[in-house]
Amino acid sequence: xxxxxxxxxxxxxxxxxxxxxxxxxxxxxxxxxxxxxxxxxxxxxxxxxxxxxxxxxxxxxxxxxxxxxxxxxxxxxxxxxxxxxxxxxxxxxxxxxxxxxxxxxxxxxxxxxxxxxxxxxxxxxxxxxxxxxxxxxxxxxxxxxxxxxxxxxxxxxxxxxxxxxxxxxxxxxxxxxxxxxxxxxxxxxxxxxxxxxxxxxxxxxxxxxxxxxxxxxxxxxxxxxxxxxxxxxxxxxxxxxxxxxxxxxxxxxxxxxxxxxxxxxxxxxxxxxxxxxxxxxxxxxxxxxxxxxxxxxxxxxxxxxxxxxxxxxxxxxxxxxxxxxxxxxxxxxxxxxxxxxxxxxxxxxxxxxxxxxxxxxxxxxxxxxxxx
Ligand SMILES: Cc1cc2nc3c(=O)[nH]c(=O)nc-3n(C[C@H](O)[C@H](O)[C@H](O)COP(=O)(O)OP(=O)(O)OC[C@H]3O[C@@H](n4cnc5c(N)ncnc54)[C@H](O)[C@@H]3O)c2cc1C
Numbered sequence: 001x002x003x004x005x006x007x008x009x010x011x012x013x014x015x016x017x018x019x020x021x022x023x024x025x026x027x028x029x030x031x032x033x034x035x036x037x038x039x040x041x042x043x044x045x046x047x048x049x050x051x052x053x054x055x056x057x058x059x060x061x062x063x064x065x066x067x068x069x070x071x072x073x074x075x076x077x078x079x080x081x082x083x084x085x086x087x088x089x090x091x092x093x094x095x096x097x098x099x100x101x102x103x104x105x106x107x108x109x110x111x112x113x114x115x116x117x118x119x120x121x122x123x124x125x126x127x128x129x130x131x132x133x134x135x136x137x138x139x140x141x142x143x144x145x146x147x148x149x150x151x152x153x154x155x156x157x158x159x160x161x162x163x164x165x166x167x168x169x170x171x172x173x174x175x176x177x178x179x180x181x182x183x184x185x186x187x188x189x190x191x192x193x194x195x196x197x198x199x200x201x202x203x204x205x206x207x208x209x210x211x212x213x214x215x216x217x218x219x220x221x222x223x224x225x226x227x228x229x230x231x232x233x234x235x236x237x238x239x240x241x242x243x244x245x246x247x248x249x250x251x252x253x254x255x256x257x258x259x260x261x262x263x264x265x266x267x268x269x270x271x272x273x274x275x276x277x278x279x280x281x282x283x284x285x286x287x288x289x290x291x292x293x294x295x296x297x298x299x300x301x302x303x304x305x306x307x308x309x310x311x312x313x314x315x316x317x318x319x320x321x322x323x324x325x326x327x328x329x330x331x332x333x334x335x336x337x338x339x340x341x342x343x344x345x346x347x348x349x350x351x352x353x354x355x356x357x358x359x360x361x362x363x364x365x366x367x368x369x370x371x372x
Contacts, residue, residue, distance in 0.1 A: 002197075002198075003202050004021070005029040005110065005202070005205075006206065007349070008031050008032075008195055009031070009032045010033050010183045010186070010192065011033075011034060012167070012177060013042065013043035013335045014159075015330070015341060016032060016262075017166035017167055018166055018334070018341035018342040018347050019209075019210055019329060019341050020166075021169050021175070021346075022043070023175075023349065024170050024174055024313035025342070025343075025346070026346065028350060030065070030176070032170070032175060032192065033181035033199070034180075035181065035182040039182075039210060040213055040230065040271065040305075040345045042305050044163070045233075045304070045306075046235075046263075046334075047233075048154075048335055049154070049156050050070060050294075050335060050336045051066075051072050051336055052066055052151055053097065053151035054154040055150060055333070056119075057111055058312070058314075059312070061360035066333070069337045070092070070153050070155070070336070073092065074092070077339070078341055079212065079342075079343075083172045083173055084169055084171075085165030086168065088157045089119060090155060090157050091154030093152070093154055094152050094155075094248070095250060096134070096138070096148040096248070098138075098148045099249045101146055105171065108129050110124055110183045111149075125151070125152060126149055126153075127149070128148070131147050133147075134147060134148050140245075140287055140291055141290060142288075142290060143328040145360045149327060154248055157335065162338060166342075176199055177362040185216065186197050186222060189220075192204055193222075201308040205325065206325045212308045215227050215228055215330045219328040223326075224316075225320055226316055226364060228308050228310055228316065228330045229311075230308075231266055231267065232266075232306055232307070233305060234264060234279050234303070235263040235303055235304075236262055236283060237259050237302050238259055238260040239259065239298045240259050241258050241260060244291060244293060247320075250264060252290070252291075261295075263285055264283075266307075270275075273305065273306060275304055277304055286307050307332055308330055310331075310332070311330060314331075315330065315331035315337070316330045316331070316362075316363050317329050317331075317362070318358075319331075319354045319355050329341070329345070333339060
């Protein structure tokens, strides 16, 4: 037996690591089993937004959960620093979704109206601003920009520093991180659980499955059906530039070192993580419509990665009914939700009442019957 602990967390990406850190803060003895570099890992390929506006259109609980995470974020960042983490470069100064053309402007306006009518979305302080106001904030936008929606709650972090910080802080709190620990099977074992992995066999009282897209095949081993699928996104990074974007955008941000990161593409490409030159061209042409000044700028790096996507885009959280103590956690916005996962979801895993608290995020909303 390679070891036993209070909780095993399967998956050391942003979701598993945030939960592991949160559990370790509560004093639990935690083991993180992580497959390693061969796995699909959205946590190492994402955009770094801590984004609030528009989240939860159609699911008010997701709107308030996102907002809760945003509110917890500064304390979460400070807490990791205290526990040997690193500065994750958190900035929460607001963000814009720029609109190209009148239809896009109306779509954002309608979304604000719809969300205003949903309970639990927080203050109604996301608002439309016209093209003139946008140009006061962003003088370099192109003539096609008709306005934007603005929210004071949006922000961003350095996503790789976030992952590194979670690992370092969790370790300092006593968590054990096992790399090369691809989990092959999990099962009930007495009053706890047993995980067979490529790094040996591990035992624990509770089990959290947070292995991104792999939850789809791991969760049925404890009686849960989790219908997540890959969704490919591309990101492009430019050479360093003078300040062009004084404010964060949903699809572009200028980092402290002057590079501009852009891309917000969504594609159903199965498990294919190769770069599509056609998609890159499409993204780049679109960005130039927002910022004509970028027409001749050099793109120095690109990559694609697979999102962890539920059919409706919202999180799926569930404790197994047939194997109580086993939890499956999947979501798209693992950067945005990291603070809530660490400081709120993790304590709920330890203290009970999980399914009542997170009923809105149950996979039963897809009418999926429990696995046999
Ligand atoms: C292009 C792109 C842009 C994005 N932009 C943002 C953004 O701006 N803001 C935001 O909030 N979110 C964003 N996301 C989403 C965010 O990155 C994901 O929600 C988050 O990374 C999911 O984390 P995860 O830990 O669930 O999954 P992953 O990052 O995929 O990690 C899964 C982990 O599980 C491990 N694993 C897999 N199988 C096993 C196994 N059998 N045994 C043990 N370990 C296993 C892997 O090694 C891996 O470490 C973006 C995603 C992409 C792809």
